[in-house]
Amino acid sequence: MDKLLEVKDLCKTFSNGNVQQHVLKNLNIEIYKGDFTIIMGSSGSGKSTLLYALSGMDKPTLGKITYGDEEISGYSNDKLALFRRKHCGFIFQQNYLNDTMSVMDNIMVNGLLVQKDRKAIYNKACELLSKVNIGEESYNKYPGQLSGGEAQRVSIVRSIINSPELLFGDEPTGALNSQNTVNVLDVMTELNNQGQSIVMVTHDIKSARRGNRILYLRDGVIIDELRLDKYVSGDRERHVKVKEFLEKMGW
Amino acid sequence: MKTWLIAKSNMKKKKSNVVVLFLLIMIATILLYSSINIVKNVGSFLDDKNESVNGAHLDIITSKGFDKEISDIIKSIKQYDDYIKTDTLIPTADAKIDNTDIKGDDETMPVCLNVYDPEHKDRICNYKIIDEGKEWTEDSIILPYYLKTVKGYKTGENFEVTIDEQKEKFKIYGFIENVMISNPSTISVYECFIEKNRFDDIKDIDGLSLMDRFRVRLTDMNKSGDASDYFMSEINKNVDSEQFILYMxxxxxxxxxxxxLFISILMAILAIFAVLIIAVALIVIRFSLNMYIESNLPNIGILESMGYTSSQLRMASVIEYVIITVVSIVAGLLTAFGISEKIAVIVSNSVGVKWESSIDAVVIVISAVAILSVVLLISLLTSAKIKKITPLDALRNGIHTHNFSKNHLPLLKSRLGVNSSIGIKSMLRQKRQSISIALIIALVVFSGVTVFTLYYNFVVEQDALINLVGLEKPDIMLKAKNNDNYGSIDFTKKCEKLREDKNVKYAMTYTVSSMIIKNKDKNMNIATEIYEKPDRVELDTLISxxxxxxxxxxxxxxxxxxxxGVKKGDTVxxxxxxxEKSYVIVGITQRTSNLGISMVMSQEGAERVNSKIIPDTAYIYLKDASDIKGEIERIKKDMKDGDEISYTNFDEIYENILSSFTASLNILCVVFVIVTIVVISLIILLVIKMKIVREKRNMGVFKALGFTTMQIIWQNVMSFAPVISFGSLIGVIVGKMAVNKGCTMMLSLCGIAKANLSIPWFIIIGLFLATTVVAFVMCILVSTGVRKIEPYKMITEQ
Structure with a gap:
């Protein structure tokens, strides 16, 4: 398996006056190419903190994060921005689409960060939007005029418009109803099947099932992990395996 | 009490906005109070000043030997109260003054020398001496207060008066204020007082003429115009002698x-600045309130869910701004009282009389009520938005007021870079805000065009000012050195000879004679300007x-x-x-000097009605006026008439006449530059700060997506700089088109129908570029605040 991201002795401490909170403690993990990695854990275990440290959105307090040959943990904010632009895509729990821009502009604005050919970005956006079932009639709508599921699917297209090597999801279905959750997860699964590496934080077992690797975090430390095959719809055995693993973790 | 607690907490939360508002309202109060105070009180102040020394209402200087006729006419004036007659020395030759303790301040200006006797002070014009010296000696001289304020002369300094190359040395004993002859822009003469024996010693020197001075008190000073008309008409009727000269x-x-007049115009401009700053303060209140509502929706929701009514919350916001305004007004008024001495210098420079500031309760009330009422109105109107917020809306952070009607500048079609496109999209989306900013900038820049145009025309080039003042400006003026020579020198012949000089562009005779103009039952006495060739006069005062x-x-x-009640084409x-003779009015002119009263005719025309009117002055216009002093010496040598004729460099006289305008305008320009930079900076500071607060999340998401801080700063710059540049462009264009009209409106008080100010392109382009550059730099500086936005926190805080 090709290693995409390597984390060594990662620590993250938040300070508030004299009070210090150690959220991540000497954490070591590797993220592999093509994997759909799920990070689970109870509230306050440090799931999101780990995700944002891995993605270069936040800087670690201690430790080393290496992406390929690049050690990103010492990068400045602007260098991290360039790193994210080049290698990462993000889907957040809230869609975080820019509510002052149309659907198409929300996608174009990300695409134009990497390439200048507007027509090519537009064509790719149209192709991706159609894959996530967003019709042409929605291109000029504003995020406020879309349903939650539609907006989240648009945010997925925004996140992959630059074909990132690694797609990060921070509970991307957390704010959606069950039907929209399935739709979004289907899109992500499809992307993974096409070779997209994904790291996703979730506390939902249905979402966790989609991954082929589940890391369980407790008190800032990964206490165990579960390896699975690629997701296939209707795989009952997979569900049982995930459930047992999580129960074992005390979830 | 509850609302006061909320207001107090709000103020604590937005300290920077409170400071900005405090500063703006304080500056506006200072400008508004000071300008209204001066405009309102300058008239009564001058009246009080004149009355405090039992000042004259008519001041008449005539040749000797007519005191009986003159005093009879004075006594027959309907409003006559009292008069005194004194001797006075008037230069008939080139007169120069020089404070020899200050290098390079010599100037050509007529002086009117009078006797001062500390033991027997004059009954009328019993001047108080400012900075009075210790000992009154034969060398002592008392000068006009104007020379102290504008030129910085001090008691004890050495002072020299040169009449026809003969130097008379004095020591400055003190200064006097005479409202009637306060500064050279009203009448071009310095009134000085010397010791009696010294006066007698110098009265016979060439170039000085001993004359009678009549200072008259009237029972009603407001009727001084009528008294003057009566006096002049009686002189015309009763004094018929070639020897009679009415000098003043x-x-x-x-x-x-x-x-x-000029200080009133300056103060009107300051008041406009004050209104401008108040407008900016109101916009700050709007921004600040909107920002508070948007960024505090959950808090508003919580307070409403606890049972606070929207009216209580609204009242808390209003109280907050009322408190800030009241404190700022008090601070502004206290500062205005504190700096009144500095303002007094500006007024004294312009008026020529020592301005003594007083606290005017009516002006305090006017300024405070005006500012407070507009603040109250705007905060009530803006806070009305709170009424529309339900607790649920607020708690969900969810009032969506965004207009989805149009997607401006779709990124697919934009030819600009992605960051410029995002900036301009934001600018177009916030149309109302962009229009407000552009409007304020346009107003500020328009004021800038006005001030710099006045500065250019009144200080740098001065042609427009000369045309407005309405006094012809030759390069050299020739007059007889001694009044006894009046009539014996043929200036017409002199001009004929001068016109043959290779360096002389033109020469013509000039004189002033008092005439009565009549139309039916109306008549006026006018000091008529008589030119040999009126069509060769360089002054352009014609309006039709x-x-x-x-x-x-x-x-x-x-x-x-x-x-x-006459017009062009009428016969008078x-x-x-x-x-008496009838004349046709062929043109209408305008001027500020002599309160806008003027009549011009040709020498031939004057002789047509009175053959005794002969020219007493020659005006020389040079082909090259770069060395007037050198030309005077050369012409004097060629003409060989230096003994009987005085040659005056008119350029120097004019410079002195205009100096009171230029001193005040310099200060005004500095005030404008400071106000402009403060206003532009504050606007940018507020709108960008508000944008950062409003769009914090979007900016955080942009950062998460991979936009760098510089790219986001550029987006901000592009969302404001074009608006400011556009506002600036509108300001300069409107300024270019309307400044003449605006200035004419101000000058219409003294009969100016058109200002004819030239507005050079470098002012237009310079102001546009300067505003744009200041805006650009400020946008970048203020936008650096986005550095603090961390994408991770933005997302996790939601």
Missing amino acids: EIFYNNMKTGAS GRVVKNDNEITISNLVAEKL IIESSKQ
Whole structure:
């Protein structure tokens, strides 16, 4: 398996006056190419903190994060921005689409960060939007005029418009109803099947099932992990395996 | 009490906005109070000043030997109260003054020398001496207060008066304030007082003429114009002698208006600045309130869910701004009282009389109520938004007021870079805010065009000012050195000879004669300007018709036309020395000097009504005026008439006449530059700060997506800089088109129908570029605040 991201002795401490909170403690993990990695854990275990440290959105307090040959943990904010632009895509729990821009502009604005050919970005956006079932009639709508599921699917297209090597999801279905959750997860699964590496934080077992690797975090430390095959719809055995693993973790 | 607690907490939360508002309202209060105070009180101040020394209402200087006739006429004035007659020395030759303790301050200006006797002070014009010296000696001289304020002269310094190359040395003993002869822009003469024996010693020197001075008190100073008209008409009727010279006849109302005119215009401009700053403060309140509502929706929701009514929350916001405004007004008024001495210098420079500031309760109330009421109105209107917020809306952070109607500048079609496109999209989306900003900038820049145009025309080039003042400006003026020579020197012949000089562009004779102009039952006495060739006069004061070409033609100023009820093409009767002739009005002119009263005719025209009128002055216009002093020496040598004729460099006289304007305008320009930079900076600071608060999340997401801080700063710059540049462009364009009209409106007080100010392109382009650059730099500086936005926190905080 090709290693995409390597984390060594990662620590993250938040300070508030004299009070210090150690959220991540000497954490070591590797993220592999093509994997759909799920990070689970109870509230306050440090799931999101780990995700944002891995993605270069936040800087670690201690430790080393290496992406390929690049050690990103010492990068400045602007260098991290360039790193994210080049290698990462993000889907957040809230869609975080820019509510002052149309659907198409929300996608174009990300695409134009990497390439200048507007027509090519537009064509790719149209192709991706159609894959996530967003019709042409929605291109000029504003995020406020879309349903939650539609907006989240648009945010997925925004996140992959630059074909990132690694797609990060921070509970991307957390704010959606069950039907929209399935739709979004289907899109992500499809992307993974096409070779997209994904790291996703979730506390939902249905979402966790989609991954082929589940890391369980407790008190800032990964206490165990579960390896699975690629997701296939209707795989009952997979569900049982995930459930047992999580129960074992005390979830 | 509850609302006060909320207001207090709000103020604590937005300290920077409170400071900005405090500063703006304080500056506006200082400007508004000071300007209204001066405009309101300058007239009564001058009246009080004049009355405190039992000042004259008519001041008349005539040749000797006519005191009986003159005093009879004075006593027959309806409003006559009292008069004194004194001797005075008037230079008939080139007169120079020089404070020898200050290098390079010598100037050419007529001086009127009078006797001062500390033991027997004059009954009328019993001046108080400012900075009085210790000992009154034969060397002592008392100077006008104007020379102390504008030139910085001090008691004890050495002072020299040069009459026709003969130097008289003095020591400055002190300064006096005379409202009637306060500064050279009202009347071009310095009134000085010397010791009696010294006066007697120098009275016979060449170039000085001993004359009678009549200072008259009236029972009603407001009727001084009528008294002057009566006096002049009686002189025309009763004094018919070639020996009679009326050197000066001025009346109180005329001189008072002249002295206070320019400071009133300056203060009007300051008041406009104050209004501008108040407008900016109101916009700050709007921004600040909107920002508070948007960024505090959950808190509003919580307070409403606890049972606070929207009216209580609204009242808390209103109280907050009322408190800030009241504190700022008090601070502004206290500062205005504190800096009143500095403001007094500006006023004293312009008026020529020591301005003593007083606290005016009416002006305090006017300024405070005006500012407070607009603040109250705007905060009530803006806070009305709170009424529409339900607790649920607020708690969900969810009032969506965004207009989805149009997607401006779709990124697919935009030819600009992605960051520029995002910036411009944001600018177009917030149309109302962009229009407000553009409007304020346009107003500020328009004021800038006005101030710099006035500065350019009044200080740098001065041609427009010369045309407005309405006094012809030759390069050299020739006059007889001694009044005894009056009539014996043929200036017409001199001019003929001068016209043959290779360096002389033109030369012509000039004189002033008092005449009565009549139309039906109306008549006016006017000091008529008589030129040998009125069509060669360089002054351009004509607003309609043409200049005088024939001997039966005259031009009159618009104020004269108005008073007599005549217009261009009408025929009027002119009377001089009891003789009458009819003349056609061929043109209407305008001027500020002599309160806008003017009549011009040709020498031939003057002789047509009174053959005894002969020219007493020659004007020389040089082909190259770069070395007037050198040319004077050369012409004097060629003409060989230096003994009987004085040659005056007119350029220097004019410079002194205009110096009171230039001193005040310099200060005004500095005030403008500071106000502009403060206003532009504050606007940018607020709108960008508000944008950062409003769009914090979007900016955080942009950062998460991979936008760098510089890219987001550029987006901000592009969302404001074009608006400011556009506002600036509108300001300069409107300024270019309307400044003349605006200035004419201000000058219409003294009969100016058109200002004819030249507005050079470098002012237009310079102001546009300067505003744009300041805006650009400020946008970048203020936008650096986005550095603090961390994408991770933005997302996790939601």
